Amino acid sequence: MVEVRFENVSKHFGKVIAVNNFNLKVEDGDFLVLLGPSGCGKTTALRLVAGLETPDAGNIYIGDVLANYLSPRERNVALVFQSYALYPYMKVFDNIAFPLKIRKFIKKEIKKRVHQTAELLEINHLLDRKPRQLSGGQQQRVALARALVRNPQLFLMDEPLSNLDAKLRVIMRTELKKLHQKLKITTIYVTHDQEEAMTLGTKIAIMNEGTLQQVGSSVEVYSSPANIFVAGFIGSPAMNMLDGELIEKNGKIIGDFGIVSYSLPHEIKEKWQSKKLVLGIRPEHISITKEKITDALKAKVEVVEPLGREWMLLINVKGKTLTVVMKPAEFIELGDEVYAKLDEEKMRIFDKESGKRLEYKNSKSI
Amino acid sequence: MIRTKKFINETLLYLAVCLALFSVLFPLYWMFSTSIKPPLKIFSIPPKLLIEEFTLENYQRLFAEVPFLHNFLNSTIITGGALALGLSLGSMAAYGLSRYQFLGSRYFLSFIVISRMIPYVAFVIPIYLLETNLNLIDTHLGVILAHSIFVLPFTIWLMKSFFDEIPKAYEEAALVDGCSRFRAMFVAMRLALPGLGTAAILTFLDSWNEFMFALIITRTDASQTVPVAIVGQLQRPYQVPWGVITAGSFLFTLPIFALGYFIQKYVAKSFVLGR
Numbered sequence: 215m216v217e218v219r220f221e222n223v224s225k226h227f228g229k230v231i232a233v234n235n236f237n238l239k240v241e242d243g244d245f246l247v248l249l250g251p252s253g254c255g256k257t258t259a260l261r262l263v264a265g266l267e268t269p270d271a272g273n274i275y276i277g278d279v280l281a282n283y284l285s286p287r288e289r290n291v292a293l294v295f296q297s298y299a300l301y302p303y304m305k306v307f308d309n310i311a312f313p314l315k316i317r318k319f320i321k322k323e324i325k326k327r328v329h330q331t332a333e334l335l336e337i338n339h340l341l342d343r344k345p346r347q348l349s350g351g352q353q354q355r356v357a358l359a360r361a362l363v364r365n366p367q368l369f370l371m372d373e374p375l376s377n378l379d380a381k382l383r384v385i386m387r388t389e390l391k392k393l394h395q396k397l398k399i400t401t402i403y404v405t406h407d408q409e410e411a412m413t414l415g416t417k418i419a420i421m422n423e424g425t426l427q428q429v430g431s432s433v434e435v436y437s438s439p440a441n442i443f444v445a446g447f448i449g450s451p452a453m454n455m456l457d458g459e460l461i462e463k464n465g466k467i468i469g470d471f472g473i474v475s476y477s478l479p480h481e482i483k484e485k486w487q488s489k490k491l492v493l494g495i496r497p498e499h500i501s502i503t504k505e506k507i508t509d510a511l512k513a514k515v516e517v518v519e520p521l522g523r524e525w526m527l528l529i530n531v532k533g534k535t536l537t538v539v540m541k542p543a544e545f546i547e548l549g550d551e552v553y554a555k556l557d558e559e560k561m562r563i564f565d566k567e568s569g570k571r572l573e574y575k576n577s578k579s580i
Numbered sequence: 581m582i583r584t585k586k587f588i589n590e591t592l593l594y595l596a597v598c599l600a601l602f603s604v605l606f607p608l609y610w611m612f613s614t615s616i617k618p619p620l621k622i623f624s625i626p627p628k629l630l631i632e633e634f635t636l637e638n639y640q641r642l643f644a645e646v647p648f649l650h651n652f653l654n655s656t657i658i659t660g661g662a663l664a665l666g667l668s669l670g671s672m673a674a675y676g677l678s679r680y681q682f683l684g685s686r687y688f689l690s691f692i693v694i695s696r697m698i699p700y701v702a703f704v705i706p707i708y709l710l711e712t713n714l715n716l717i718d719t720h721l722g723v724i725l726a727h728s729i730f731v732l733p734f735t736i737w738l739m740k741s742f743f744d745e746i747p748k749a750y751e752e753a754a755l756v757d758g759c760s761r762f763r764a765m766f767v768a769m770r771l772a773l774p775g776l777g778t779a780a781i782l783t784f785l786d787s788w789n790e791f792m793f794a795l796i797i798t799r800t801d802a803s804q805t806v807p808v809a810i811v812g813q814l815q816r817p818y819q820v821p822w823g824v825i826t827a828g829s830f831l832f833t834l835p836i837f838a839l840g841y842f843i844q845k846y847v848a849k850s851f852v853l854g855r
Contacts (some may be wrong), residue, residue: 295753316759
């Protein structure tokens with residue numbers, strides 16, 4: 215079990231920049247999820263740690279060891295592939311035993327360890343089968359067993375659940391979490407599925423276009439997104455975004471977002487790069503009432519999606535469409551006129567040019 | 581109406597199959613039947629299709645007058661050598677071409693394929709001169725090298741297409757599991773085994789049956805292969821010993837029959853599936 219550090223790591227493939235000046239520290243025992251859209255460089259970052267790619271610039275440390283030029287086998291890391299990459303010509307037993315055989319373990323020890331690992335993952339009854347005779351979930355377990363059997367200091371997983379059906383994915387997700395809680399091996403896990411990231415990761419690192427956007431717990435990245443990209447990427451349905459402007463009026467600083475305006479503290483003026491702003495508010499932070507209340511906006515219900523435990527609405531406020539998630543409310547019907555109130559404490563304001571969120575004390579509606 | 585049409589179609593199909601079978605099997609039958617006919621009956625007119633008289637005289641003469649066993653051993657050593665050299669170099673080259681990009685790698689494969697299209701005869705003199713200078717004339721190694729040269733392009737081309745279909749993830753898994761880069765290659769080799777099998781069969785046939793290079797490079801019984809030795813019998817004074825020649829040819833084709841019998845399913849599968 216070790217910590218992993220990326221220090222200014224960059225990797226190019228021809229003209230494509232896969233990872234750009236990447237800095238990240240994965241603490242000992244962490245389950246870090248690298249999350250981002252396809253092609254954001256998360257898999258490359260993982261492969262750099264595994265030693266399957268060499269960085270063009272910067273350093274990667276596994277523990278205290280500079281790992282840049284170590285071959286994969288010198289790193290004592292285990293990697294679970296998206297396709298599992300089980301050797302099709304070997305039985306399950308031999309697949310799991312392979313890393314031990316390569317390391318010249320004695321037969322007795324190999325047998326003992328394979329059986330122990332198989333027991334942990336509940337696959338002892340499959341040891342005599344070939345990979346093609348296994349279901350997706352079973353193959354997944356075998357791939358995990360092959361990775362676990364040699365007690366690696368670091369566990370790497372590249373979208374290991376993406377080939378499973380939705381139901382099995384949820385089951386395996388829980389199992390992975392339990393396994394990590396039991397073994398406490400430092401894990402880096404790559405996925406583009408934010409639900410997976412939020413449920414599995416003790417920390418989530420969000421990447422876009424090769425750069426790190428934010429690292430934090432699932433609560434942190436959800437409630438305090440560092441920038442517009444994270445705000446838009448995390449959360450389903452996505453955060454509502456309203457474009458606006460910073461204006462000065464009677465000595466006050468006001469954020470004008472078309473349908474709403476808020477007075478903002480003076481300190482903001484120095485921190486803003488441009489005068490263009492974006493207001494972000496999560497769908498669940500807009501409350502809907504039939505009756506008019508103070509500071510509420512008049513809106514028209516355009517779409518109602520009753521999803522069972524909660525309802526999703528699309529409402530129109532002066533030509534702007536907002537998504538709202540709320541408890542089932544049978545009084546609301548399509549085309550209704552309602553009042554929407556934005557929770558000021560929960561809304562986030564970003565500088566449009568830099569994309570960054572600005573920290574400030576809660577503003578007051580005007 | 582439809583039934584009649586189907587009947588005609590099937591009849592034509594069977595007829596075509598029978599013709600094809602006849603054209604393949606009759607020469608083999610004729611070879612075998614000649615080898616067990618008494619020498620005087622071989623030229624009887626009209627030719628006797630059925631075997632009326634049976635003798636092993638030709639086989640006895642083959643072993644007494646021709647160093648057949650020695651030639652057979654030479655053929656075995658040379659084919660074995662060409663298989664080992666051609667397959668190991670060919671598959672490794674194919675692996676390299678499939679997995680690595682280097683300056684001109686895109687054109688390299690086309691170049692290899694083109695080299696296969698050049699008639700063998702064009703290589704005879706350069707190879708003869710080269711092997712004379714290297715003192716390889718009349719040695720097993722001399723023939724092995726010549727055979728490897730002409731089996732390599734096809735092996736490389738075939739194996740590259742097999743390697744291209746094998747996901748890199750297997751080798752990467754092997755690397756992370758603790759293999760060296762060289763050892764990880766064997767994971768891909770193992771997965772490309774059907775391709776290697778196909779290449780082995782074609783190499784075996786090419787080298788086992790090859791005549792021209794063997795004729796040019798070999799001189800004595802020390803290295804002469806069966807095809808060269810058999811053809812040598814044609815030059816005997818007074819009379820060509822057809823019985824002995826066919827006896828030798830028949831024994832020489834037996835390993836090919838055996839090979840075909842044991843691996844026919846395997847080869848058909850690999851040709852159809854491409855892996």
